[in-house]
Amino acid sequence: MTAVDTLIHSRWIAPVEPATTLLEYHSVVIHEGRILDILPTGEALTTYNASVEHSLDRHLLIPGLVNTHTHAAMSLLRGLADDLPLNEWLNDHIWPAESRWVNEEFVHDGTQLAMAEMLRSGTTCFNDMYFFPDVTARAAAHCGMRANVGLIVLDFPTVWAHDADEYISRGLAVHDQYRGDPLIRTLFAPHAPYTVSDKPLERIRVLADELDIGIHMHVHETADEVDRAIELTGKRPLERLHGLGLLSPAMLAVHMTQLSTAEINQYAASGGHLVHCPESNLKLASGFCPVQTLSAAGINVALGTDGAASNNDLDMLGEMRSAALLGKAVGADASALPAHTVLEMGTLNGARALGIDADTGSLLPGKWADITAVCLDTIETQPVYNPVSQLIYACGREQVTDVWVAGRHLLKERRLTTLEGNDILERTRDWRNRISSG
Amino acid sequence: MTAVDTLIHSRWIAPVEPATTLLEYHSVVIHEGRILDILPTGEALTTYNASVEHSLDRHLLIPGLVNTHTHAAMSLLRGLADDLPLNEWLNDHIWPAESRWVNEEFVHDGTQLAMAEMLRSGTTCFNDMYFFPDVTARAAAHCGMRANVGLIVLDFPTVWAHDADEYISRGLAVHDQYRGDPLIRTLFAPHAPYTVSDKPLERIRVLADELDIGIHMHVHETADEVDRAIELTGKRPLERLHGLGLLSPAMLAVHMTQLSTAEINQYAASGGHLVHCPESNLKLASGFCPVQTLSAAGINVALGTDGAASNNDLDMLGEMRSAALLGKAVGADASALPAHTVLEMGTLNGARALGIDADTGSLLPGKWADITAVCLDTIETQPVYNPVSQLIYACGREQVTDVWVAGRHLLKERRLTTLEGNDILERTRDWRNRISSG
Numbered sequence: 012m013t014a015v016d017t018l019i020h021s022r023w024i025a026p027v028e029p030a031t032t033l034l035e036y037h038s039v040v041i042h043e044g045r046i047l048d049i050l051p052t053g054e055a056l057t058t059y060n061a062s063v064e065h066s067l068d069r070h071l072l073i074p075g076l077v078n079t080h081t082h083a084a085m086s087l088l089r090g091l092a093d094d095l096p097l098n099e100w101l102n103d104h105i106w107p108a109e110s111r112w113v114n115e116e117f118v119h120d121g122t123q124l125a126m127a128e129m130l131r132s133g134t135t136c137f138n139d140m141y142f143f144p145d146v147t148a149r150a151a152a153h154c155g156m157r158a159n160v161g162l163i164v165l166d167f168p169t170v171w172a173h174d175a176d177e178y179i180s181r182g183l184a185v186h187d188q189y190r191g192d193p194l195i196r197t198l199f200a201p202h203a204p205y206t207v208s209d210k211p212l213e214r215i216r217v218l219a220d221e222l223d224i225g226i227h228m229h230v231h232e233t234a235d236e237v238d239r240a241i242e243l244t245g246k247r248p249l250e251r252l253h254g255l256g257l258l259s260p261a262m263l264a265v266h267m268t269q270l271s272t273a274e275i276n277q278y279a280a281s282g283g284h285l286v287h288c289p290e291s292n293l294k295l296a297s298g299f300c301p302v303q304t305l306s307a308a309g310i311n312v313a314l315g316t317d318g319a320a321s322n323n324d325l326d327m328l329g330e331m332r333s334a335a336l337l338g339k340a341v342g343a344d345a346s347a348l349p350a351h352t353v354l355e356m357g358t359l360n361g362a363r364a365l366g367i368d369a370d371t372g373s374l375l376p377g378k379w380a381d382i383t384a385v386c387l388d389t390i391e392t393q394p395v396y397n398p399v400s401q402l403i404y405a406c407g408r409e410q411v412t413d414v415w416v417a418g419r420h421l422l423k424e425r426r427l428t429t430l431e432g433n434d435i436l437e438r439t440r441d442w443r444n445r446i447s448s449g
Numbered sequence: 450m451t452a453v454d455t456l457i458h459s460r461w462i463a464p465v466e467p468a469t470t471l472l473e474y475h476s477v478v479i480h481e482g483r484i485l486d487i488l489p490t491g492e493a494l495t496t497y498n499a500s501v502e503h504s505l506d507r508h509l510l511i512p513g514l515v516n517t518h519t520h521a522a523m524s525l526l527r528g529l530a531d532d533l534p535l536n537e538w539l540n541d542h543i544w545p546a547e548s549r550w551v552n553e554e555f556v557h558d559g560t561q562l563a564m565a566e567m568l569r570s571g572t573t574c575f576n577d578m579y580f581f582p583d584v585t586a587r588a589a590a591h592c593g594m595r596a597n598v599g600l601i602v603l604d605f606p607t608v609w610a611h612d613a614d615e616y617i618s619r620g621l622a623v624h625d626q627y628r629g630d631p632l633i634r635t636l637f638a639p640h641a642p643y644t645v646s647d648k649p650l651e652r653i654r655v656l657a658d659e660l661d662i663g664i665h666m667h668v669h670e671t672a673d674e675v676d677r678a679i680e681l682t683g684k685r686p687l688e689r690l691h692g693l694g695l696l697s698p699a700m701l702a703v704h705m706t707q708l709s710t711a712e713i714n715q716y717a718a719s720g721g722h723l724v725h726c727p728e729s730n731l732k733l734a735s736g737f738c739p740v741q742t743l744s745a746a747g748i749n750v751a752l753g754t755d756g757a758a759s760n761n762d763l764d765m766l767g768e769m770r771s772a773a774l775l776g777k778a779v780g781a782d783a784s785a786l787p788a789h790t791v792l793e794m795g796t797l798n799g800a801r802a803l804g805i806d807a808d809t810g811s812l813l814p815g816k817w818a819d820i821t822a823v824c825l826d827t828i829e830t831q832p833v834y835n836p837v838s839q840l841i842y843a844c845g846r847e848q849v850t851d852v853w854v855a856g857r858h859l860l861k862e863r864r865l866t867t868l869e870g871n872d873i874l875e876r877t878r879d880w881r882n883r884i885s886s887g
Contacts, residue, residue, distance in 0.1 A: 350531060396885060
């Protein structure tokens with residue numbers, strides 16, 4: 012018998028790799044934070060001797076969900092201004108509220124609220140873009156969640172920096188601070204083509220290349236963005252980014268609802284990744300991202316919720332469902348985006364986009380034990396003919412019972428182990444009272 | 450002090466009538482199953498003396514949700530065949546499974562599973578279409594839920610009847626049986642234009658008129674349906690229904706994803722109601738129902754989940770959210786279908802379509818006390834700037850705590866009071882094993 016840290020026995024496991032695999036009555040063996048083995052439970056019991064053992068006999072185990080586009084701290088602005096178009100929402104509500112309220116305390120409290128919600132809905136890793144990325148990184152590291160913090164860059168001054176050079180230098184300091192951290196990674200996050208000019212974008216390209224980190228950017232979110240760019244620069248934003256050398260495997264372009272066939276082919280050839288945010292695109296009436304066409308062109312499509320101020324949640328289970336439903340309708344093909352494919356988008360494809368798929372995104376021996384358990388034995392998901400179908404089409408976030416990140420049990424029978432839920436709620440109510448009366 | 454049955458004190462109440470009203474710190478007074486009064490809690494405490502009092506100080510009260518299109522018993526086939534186009538799904542999977550398995554026991558057990566799910570997600574009333582409507586009616590009456598059972602009619606034989614005449618005569622017997630029942634009503638439910646021929650449709654029109662009941666029918670669900678009808682009859686289905694005199698305020702046309710401007714105007718002029726099923730339309734890639742345009746034309750648009758075999762749930766909170774998100778994208782207008790409008794679609798508009806809006810669908814004195822309470826003080830729906838926005842865009846079914854139908858407390862702090870959840874789960878697992886191995 013080999014001594015190991017943890018054994019999880021599960022009714023079903025969808026490891027995502029190999030694709031579309033479904034294991035029954037198997038166990039995951041965890042040692043020193045990583046998956047050591049996955050094997051039939053009968054064999055596991057005679058092979059391994061674990062310090063901790065979990066029997067999840069009504070559950071499906073999946074890789075922890077990877078939310079590839081968030082503005083975590085904006086959870087404090089959830090529902091502040093709904094049912095408005097993107098420009099009015101940003102210019103008249105969100106940006107004024109941010110300039111009034113965002114500070115280190117806001118980012119800390121908002122990120123904790125967001126992480127509590129993400130863990131409670133099965134997400135183990137998020138890719139963020141916001142001010143004070145150092146605060147986000149510290150909160151995530153303290154909680155034990157895997158985070159990719161965006162080193163945000165804008166042309167105009169905010170509470171975080173005065174000009175593009177200062178954004179970049181403060182970002183580089185955060186990058187240095189977390190270099191080699193097992194949970195925290197950094198990416199450049201130039202906000203969008205319409206908020207960052209050529210010079211900083213060129214500098215970001217060179218630096219991202221030197222540091223071997225990604226570039227996380229909103230691109231072609233709305234038709235209006237494209238039209239305005241043509242007016243101002245004579246070019247569509249993707250054409251401009253291509254000219255600046257930014258289209259490469261380092262790029263994570265978010266939204267991409269406005270794409271010509273030539274642009275799809277060009278982006279596929281560049282090796283860039285795409286982050287699809289279906290609910291945000293719907294709610295802001297931004298347009299439809301042609302996911303099936305993009306995947307068929309060979310583009311790696313990951314999924315993100317966007318911030319809770321626009322979505323209005325950080326629930327990747329719900330986002331996978333919306334992606335599956337919308338992908339069929341937009342592709343005019345009910346067999347498009349089947350359940351297994353969407354689960355891959357919500358896990359492994361996100362890890363690929365972030366360059367961490369050797370370490371997470373699927374349940375394979377050698378990878379970190381980033382694992383989510385959902386109970387399928389409820390009124391809402393019975394009968395179970397196909398567990399992955401139930402996961403995508405019927406399962407709610409409340410059915411997530413347990414979450415591990417690098418083997419650490421962060422959600423335990425729905426209880427957060429590294430965050431104080433009541434304390435977070437109290438601080439959230441305080442922020443609400445301040446912001447409402449301000 | 451006036452003696453009454455029940456007082457519910459609530460942090461917020463969205464009564465739906467008057468439109469967009471939000472009450473704070475008010476109480477609902479219930480007596481003999483009906484709403485007697487709604488007034489500030491301070492006044493309620495000095496005016497009424499209640500046998501039972503509930504203090505819901507973190508909750509929003511809304512009218513019970515009205516699911517205006519279901520096939521309740523099909524919950525037993527949830528997830529049996531996903532990611533398939535409508536015709537293949539129906540012809541190769543659902544219809545064969547139904548002809549093999551559907552009987553009175555199946556309908557009873559499936560309806561109980563469906564009602565448990567609906568009550569747990571805040572629905573108090575459903576409009577069903579399925580075989581053995583007598584069994585559905587009996588199960589609903591026994592549970593205490595409000596149900597509108599469809600007297601299904603098809604041209605071809607099934608376990609319920611051999612030909613259209615027998616469907617109609619069996620339906621009329623169910624109608625007679627439940628005449629005057631406070632919870633159960635009947636509607637004719639000719640399945641679809643492509644499954645019911647002219648003669649039975651004409652008879653249904655005459656009978657519906659005589660009995661003063663509605664007609665619940667799938668219409669223009671897919672482009673394929675319309676194309677085939679033109680091939681076979683030379684007419685689009687709506688044109689044929691118009692010729693048969695079926696377009697009237699008695700009609701509840703479900704789906705309606707394929708509509709010309711002329712058809713929209715004609716349907717609006719007829720006074721017919723429309724039941725929008727956004728998730729089913731997306732999942733089966735049936736097409737997009739232009740809800741904003743239909744509402745603007747004056748058509749009453751209600752909401753339905755469709756059966757759990759196609760959706761795959763009966764969660765009206767989720768369906769309202771999908772309707773709001775999709776309506777904005779399809780209308781290319783982020784201000785389309787705002788939260789209050791969608792709540793009205795999910796409650797009062799359903800009651801209107803069913804002809805029961807004098808008795809339910811909003812929280813007004815005199816109406817039955819059909820009420821749903823949701824707790825908004827969770828990680829997922831804090832902060833609360835706008836309770837109705839939180840309800841539509843962030844709230845999950847798990848936040849429904851209490852449900853009353855005609856003043857009877859059917860869900861009490863998430864516990865079903867008239868259904869046995871464990872027993873339902875056990876029978877559901879049994880059906881799953883039988884159907885899978887068959």
